[in-house]
Amino acid sequence: MVMCNFYSVVTGGPIAMAKPSLVRADCAMSPDLSTALRRSSSRRPELVFVVNPKGANGRSGEDWNRILPYVRSRLGGDCIICESLTSGPAHAIDITREAIRQGADAVIAVGGDGTLHEVVNGFFWAGKPVKNNDREATYSTALGLIPLGTGSDFARTFGWKNDPHEAIERISKGLRSRVDVGVITGGDEESHYFINVADIHLSAKAGFYSAKYKKFGNLCYVIGALQGFMGHKNQDFRIKIDDGDWEMCPQVTAMCIGNGKFFGGGMKITPNADPSSGNLEVVTLQSFKWYDFILKMHKLYNGTHISVKNVSSRRVQSIEVEDLSNSGIFVQSDGEHLGFLPRKFHILPAVIEMLS
Numbered sequence: 001m002v003m004c005n006f007y008s009v010v011t012g013g014p015i016a017m018a019k020p021s022l023v024r025a026d027c028a029m030s031p032d033l034s035t036a037l038r039r040s041s042s043r044r045p046e047l048v049f050v051v052n053p054k055g056a057n058g059r060s061g062e063d064w065n066r067i068l069p070y071v072r073s074r075l076g077g078d079c080i081i082c083e084s085l086t087s088g089p090a091h092a093i094d095i096t097r098e099a100i101r102q103g104a105d106a107v108i109a110v111g112g113d114g115t116l117h118e119v120v121n122g123f124f125w126a127g128k129p130v131k132n133n134d135r136e137a138t139y140s141t142a143l144g145l146i147p148l149g150t151g152s153d154f155a156r157t158f159g160w161k162n163d164p165h166e167a168i169e170r171i172s173k174g175l176r177s178r179v180d181v182g183v184i185t186g187g188d189e190e191s192h193y194f195i196n197v198a199d200i201h202l203s204a205k206a207g208f209y210s211a212k213y214k215k216f217g218n219l220c221y222v223i224g225a226l227q228g229f230m231g232h233k234n235q236d237f238r239i240k241i242d243d244g245d246w247e248m249c250p251q252v253t254a255m256c257i258g259n260g261k262f263f264g265g266g267m268k269i270t271p272n273a274d275p276s277s278g279n280l281e282v283v284t285l286q287s288f289k290w291y292d293f294i295l296k297m298h299k300l301y302n303g304t305h306i307s308v309k310n311v312s313s314r315r316v317q318s319i320e321v322e323d324l325s326n327s328g329i330f331v332q333s334d335g336e337h338l339g340f341l342p343r344k345f346h347i348l349p350a351v352i353e354m355l356s
Helices: 031-035 059-074 091-101 113-121 153-157 164-173 202-216 219-229 292-300
Strands: 003-009 013-017 023-025 046-051 081-084 108-110 142-149 174-184 190-196 197-201 237-240 246-258 281-284 313-315 318-323 328-331 336-340 343-355
Touching: 031 164, 031 246, 046 091, 046 318, 059 108, 059 313, 059 318, 081 091, 081 318, 091 108, 091 113, 108 113, 113 153, 142 164, 153 202, 164 343, 197 202, 202 219, 202 246, 202 328, 281 343
Parallel strands: 046 081, 046 108, 108 142, 142 343
Antiparallel strands: 003 013, 003 081, 023 081, 174 190, 174 343, 197 246, 197 328, 237 246, 237 318, 246 281, 281 313, 318 343, 328 336
């Protein structure tokens, strides 16, 4: 297990731990949260805030420190709050798994889509949901989000703003709704989970490059796209939908598999996706040239590109994708590079409860 530090929201002081074992601090709980959670009087709800202090070029950590007083006042009452700062890649995964095992009522991602992506992956282990160590527990751990990152694209699907005070109000109400999670399998790697959008070829390559330019804010997506276009060639794929027969899919420029609607800093790439529908939306762009993106960029942002020639959309529960050229086609999910084709994508319906 990766070493981590846990911090009390009340004291703000670091306490080094040899493994992710939650350090708790008493705080007051709002009446809304108390009513919604409906826990017994012998047990106080526990909220774990997983904070990426380096998100948005360090702005996430600064913003979090500024909103701590509001967290204290709004979530004041009979609860236990834990704050944990991530120290590097995949750290949030370990923190989340340990929090669930120790019985947290909610794990709340504080940061951008990358932090949310890791927290979601922390809800799973060896292909199965992580379980509370207390087998007699009658509740499940919920997922929460305070969007503070560069893109915060998943929050856009729900119409949520990059407003931490608004997010804390949602958390204070404690209302839960079931959301779907996508799963990616294939190659020699273990299952990988995504809550927003997975994509293949040009868009994935652009995302891979844009990650190097995060210091430029949303401009990083434009720079990444330009670099991705260098040497780009459309490729022939073959696909299998819902375990049916193989189909040819020629001259693919990009393929996006959406549980949420937005990616790339606000592009409404899979406009019909709904994270509570039990389906994924697959949008395929074929035979696009570089100038097509310039001419149709506004349609990509407002979601009307579905009506454009050489763009198709279909709802699926699973899709397998293979590259017929064996040229190393990029795959990513929620902005994280995951290697290359072939891969299978499928949906896990209503597998996580989200504070909404």
